Amino acid sequence: MRPELVIFDCDGVLVDTEPTSNAVLAENLTRHGLSLTAEECTALFTGWSMVNVEKEAKRRGATLPEGWIKAVYAEEFAALRKGVPAMTGIHDILDRLEETRVPYCVASNGSEDKMAITLGQTGLLPRFKGAMFSAHTLKTSKPDPALFQAALAAFKVEPAHAVVIEDSVLGATGAARAGIPCYGFAPHHDGTDLAAVGARIFNNMNELPDLLML
Template sequence: MTHPPKAVIFDCDGVLVDSEPITNDILHENLAQHGLHIPRDRIEELFVGGTIAGVGDTAREMGAALPDDWVDQIYAAIYARLRAGTPLVAEVLGVLDALDARGIAYAVGSNGSMDKMQITLGQNGLWDRFAGRMFSAHVHAKPKPEPDLYLLAAEQLGVAPADCVVVDDSPSGCIAAQRASIRCFGYAERSDPARLTPHGAIPVASMAELRAKLGV
């Protein structure tokens, strides 16, 4: 970018906190227990960036015999594992510090629940840091790939979408940014950026690279 944005809207899982490997491991184990054996890398391709309800729908279509209360059960299992320890994405605090130093606003827009964000962000000191600027599809708007979450975050920050940047690591999030007409950086530290670039995202492979491209 030639100049820094006026606001940055972050996805949560896989961008702020390194929670996706934990969640994907649980999904892999749980679905196998219900008769659906999906390779670990395929779990990521199918489900990262979606909703747990959507995971259940897809799993049933693929032949999993899930109980009616599966969504509640899997949330309980995921939350318990996340509470045991969810690390921050490497160097993300440096990005937030740099944005603060430049007076650039930021927010979170996630398909995950507020409870999940409280667990993952709370244990890392980010729950308070993002207070009043966390937007969940469970509460505030339609989930990604619809643009609603990112448009709402921009509105609440008081910044036009054209002056914002989204940082997301999933195709659904990059599509949401594209539909919102917000520039998107596709965070691909451990994944194939080719998953994100078809949806208009500019790939970044580290938080250091993100800082450089943000101009902070």
């Protein structure tokens, strides 16, 4: 069945921000007493809100100053402004959705400011005007289903008639809790972790039109 709404995650699904963001985060946390590589940050924190990253980093021994989230975002945004690419094939997917009149939106644990930078650079931002749901704005974060439920309510679509596109376990878990079918995007691994929380795995954006029956 063709969905009535497609809900995209942002980082790692619409834009390839994870390498840059995790490199900045690793360097920052290492300065503050928690020595991690970019690869370790990717494994630990993909899909996390920065509020939860702060809590976990402190639990692991980092000494973070007051206002750390604002400071690390400033570092991350400066790095992202140097340029990040759209995920290969995503523009074509959005074209197909528009041609078939299937509404779509983005629901992210990142801030709207971050999405404005990354989506803005890639020409994607205008396509999501009025259809952006941020954990920072809504004061919730995946895996809490509330972020996805806000998108469903805005578009007046039942969970079973929507689809979530995610690359993180947190996001896929949130989709499951909201009762929304999820496709897990795993371009660099087998997706076992995503499948374990109910996502149907795909490895290339070119597969998505058939999965969405476009």
